[in-house]
Amino acid sequence: MTSLAKKNLMKDSKEINGFLHDRYERTTYEVPEMLQRSKAFYEWLDTRRTVRDFSDKPIPKAVIEQLLLAASTAPSGAHKQPWTFCVVANPDLKKQIRIEAEKEEYESYHGRMGEEWLQDLAPIGTDWQKPFLEIAPYLIVIFKRIYELDEEQNKQNNYYVNESVGLAAGLLLAAIHEAGLVALTHTPSPMNFLSKILARPANERPFLLIPVGYPAEEVYVPQLTRKKLPDISVFYE
Numbered sequence: 001m002t003s004l005a006k007k008n009l010m011k012d013s014k015e016i017n018g019f020l021h022d023r024y025e026r027t028t029y030e031v032p033e034m035l036q037r038s039k040a041f042y043e044w045l046d047t048r049r050t051v052r053d054f055s056d057k058p059i060p061k062a063v064i065e066q067l068l069l070a071a072s073t074a075p076s077g078a079h080k081q082p083w084t085f086c087v088v089a090n091p092d093l094k095k096q097i098r099i100e101a102e103k104e105e106y107e108s109y110h111g112r113m114g115e116e117w118l119q120d121l122a123p124i125g126t127d128w129q130k131p132f133l134e135i136a137p138y139l140i141v142i143f144k145r146i147y148e149l150d151e152e153q154n155k156q157n158n159y160y161v162n163e164s165v166g167l168a169a170g171l172l173l174a175a176i177h178e179a180g181l182v183a184l185t186h187t188p189s190p191m192n193f194l195s196k197i198l199a200r201p202a203n204e205r206p207f208l209l210i211p212v213g214y215p216a217e218e219v220y221v222p223q224l225t226r227k228k229l230p231d232i233s234v235f236y237e
Contacts, residue, residue, distance in 0.1 A: 055216050056213070071169070072168065076164035109128040143200055
């Protein structure tokens with residue numbers, strides 16, 4: 001019997017430990033194409049940069065929706081998907097977020113951060129002022145869901161929440177890059193004001209604030225270098 005005939009005889013799903021599992025097939029490649037594709041993907045991702053100068057040019061809401069769907073394909077502990085993506089376009093809310101973020105950032109730059117931290121930030125050119133929070137057409141605020149509540153308001157555990165939400169955030173940044181847009185990962189600390197402004201429930205905690213938009217007409221980014229492969233990896237062969 002040919003391999004194709006065997007595949008055709010395989011069931012589309014089967015029961016494992018009392019739960020249905022769907023048959024999964026993945027397109028694979030010969031080594032030369034595999035190397036070409038992985039190299040091209042890296043080179044494309046390597047063009048992604050954090051941008052702080054945004055245009056206020058509108059973005060269709062449908063694009064943002066597709067970006068969130070891409071992020072939501074991330075793996076998560078026990079498939080709990082412990083994330084909520086709050087998308088802020090309302091100018092009044094963006095203004096409130098900027099005011100509160102700048103309050104926290106001012107305190108950070110004028111006392112909370114040590115001298116070493118400030119020196120590390122100097123080449124990047126940041127300060128406590130965050131105008132991009134009002135200029136970018138969308139702010140995506142990612143909240144991590146510490147636990148869930150059932151219909152009777154009993155707590156249900158989520159697992160590996162930080163890891164899961166971090167993976168989703170990474171996929172979101174890649175999706176934004178693929179769409180030809182730019183983003184910034186902003187982490188004002190503390191971020192509790194985001195929960196209040198956006199009226200989030202008690203089981204959610206702010207994780208990351210990501211302005212999304214087109215780049216401004218003129219954008220400069222710091223001359224930074226990424227670590228080389230020997231600096232980030234160890235192979236055991």
